[in-house]
Amino acid sequence: MTLEILRLMIDAGFMVLIWAVQLVIYPSFGYYSKANLxxxxxxxxxxxxFIVLPLMLxxxxxxxxQLWTLQNWYTLLSMVIIIxxxxxxxxxxxxxxxSIDNNTPVENVCEKLVAKNWTRTVLWTLLFVVSVVYIT
Known part of the structure; x- marks a missing residue:
């Protein structure tokens, strides 16, 4: 298995995960009472x-x-997005x-998670697309 295929698999996994977080997990936080949340x-x-940290690392x-071994548009753009x-x-x-774990949530924390997470959703989706384009 090449590094490019392995990266594609990780990027695909992250894309699926971030869309699940964006469309299901973060919005569901708004349905919990403060105590239950x-x-x-x-x-x-x-x-x-246990899922996110190994994928991010x-x-x-x-x-x-990849950047160390080859500097091209793909490796440079990938690192900019990853960083x-x-x-x-x-x-x-x-x-x-x-703030949620410390029981001092910022105002509208659930809505802020959903709204701000669109940036990560777009970036992880873009990273997957870039990997697909590079491999094909």
């Missing part, structure tokens, strides 16, 4: 981390390896999720 969210974040490592996704995740989404 706190209980469910702590369980959710622990569980989803794999995507970053493969992106760095943007890491920054968005850790500077915007982790604090929003932590």
């Amino acid at each position: 706190l209980i469910w969210h702590k369980s959710y974040t622990k569980r989803v981390t 794999s995507q970053l490592i493969l992106g760095v390896i 943007s996704l890491w920054l968005l995740t850790f500077l915007v989404f982790v604090p929003l999720h932590q």
Whole structure:
């Protein structure tokens, strides 16, 4: 299996995951009472981390390896998108999720998660499309 195929598989996995988060998971948070959201969210974040963290690390490592071995439009654009996704995740989404876990949610946190997550949804979808275009 080539690095490009492995990257494509990871990018595809992330695209499916982010659309599920965008269309199902984040909107569902709005249906919980504050107390129930706190209980469910702590369980959710622990569980989803076992899916998201390996995918993000794999995507970053493969992106760095690809950029190191070959500098072209695909590897450069991929790294820009991957770094943007890491920054968005850790500077915007982790604090929003932590506000729920700490029982001090920012105002309209559920709506903010959905609204702000469109950026990550577009970026992870774009990353998948870029990988498909590069391989074909």
